[in-house]
Amino acid sequence: MSYPEGGAVNPARFYDSPMARILVVGASGYVGRELCRVATAAGHDVVGTRLRGTPAPGDDARVLDVTDAAAVRALMAAVRPDVVVNTAYMQDPPHARPVNVGGAGHVAAAAATAGARLVHVSSDVVFGGTSADPLREDAVPSPVHDYGRTKADGERAVAAAHPGAAIVRTSLVYGGPDGPASRHERVALEAARGERDMAFFSDELRCPAQVTDLAAAMLALAATGHAGPIHLVGWEVVSRHAFAVAIAQNAGADVTTLRAAPCPPGRPAALVLDGTLARRLLPSARLRGVSDVFGPAGYENDE
Ligand SMILES: NC(=O)c1ccc[n+]([C@@H]2O[C@H](COP(=O)([O-])OP(=O)(O)OC[C@H]3O[C@@H](n4cnc5c(N)ncnc54)[C@H](OP(=O)(O)O)[C@@H]3O)[C@@H](O)[C@H]2O)c1
Helix, strand or coil, rough: CCCCCCCCCCHHHHCCCCCEEEEECCCCCHHHHHHHHHHCCCCCCEEECCHHHHHHHHCCCCCCCCHHHHHHHHHHHCCCCCEEEECCCCCCCCCCHHHCCCCHHHHHEEEEECHHHHHHHEEEEHCCCCCCCEEEECCCCCCCCCHHHHHHHHHHHHHCCCCCEEEEEECCEEECCCCCCHHHHHHHHHHHHCCCEEEECCCCCCCEEEEEHHHHHHHHHHHHCEEEECCCCCCEEEEEEHHHHHHHHHCCCCCCCCECCCCCCCCCEEEEEECCHHHHHHCCCCCHHHHHHHHHHHCCCCC
């Protein structure tokens, strides 16, 4: 059989079999948990890892600290996965850099040694957000804050250790009415209910991704040989404020309490990821926009 474009480490095991052994690093997290659910429902043999978090019900997720290279290698040798999906990350110092760069590199190196396909999860914040033009995968990363710099350096560490790895850049991930609630949804609802005082940026543009869509698209991506970055985001560009309004309106909360404000300096303002490559490579993947998920009535963008 022939593989689509890709790197050297793309075992036939996954492509030839409808059931693969998938190691989800960070299975106790928001994206990892949904990925485990979707992959298990699709008939795959799923092994998850956690660190401090709670495993999903029925999941006996193994404890793994990705900053421990020997532990990563040992787990990889014990599990012998066909596919590894690394969702583990930390947002803030002091853990962000060791996990997002060093840990990502350890997972990538161990996956390469094990001959496993790797899907690494990155973020739109690898870009600086100075223009509303859609960013393709070949745009040069230009992060403007520390977290973004760790994600960009993590991408480089992964590509160096595992040149065949697919690197998924996604945006604000959320569940919508039929999915698990994300922290973005909890925050918007708390603000709408007056339980949290915060403003939502009316000029910060993102392409939120529904979590089940993202999980299914990552599984489909694993079955290709694509190497390098790919943008898996919802097709629709929305402001942070419009996103919060959609969430609150859908929950029947008072959206007039959601304060809009301009994005302050030092934050990426426009992170519009071009999803053309994903649509071409994964034609059956569903990557809905916010108005598809919440319905047009629950959504009106800021001008
Ligand atoms: N959520 C979003 O809106 C969003 C947007 C853009 C990109 N992303 C990317 O998507 C990925 C997943 O995000 P998420 O929202 O699912 O994150 P999350 O809910 O915070 O989950 C993070 C996961 O990483 C694990 N982890 C943290 N430190 C670890 C370590 N030292 N060793 C091993 N595992 C460790 C956590 O384990 P424990 O909980 O067990 O400690 C948890 O399972 C990340 O790469 C993130 O950059 C997310």
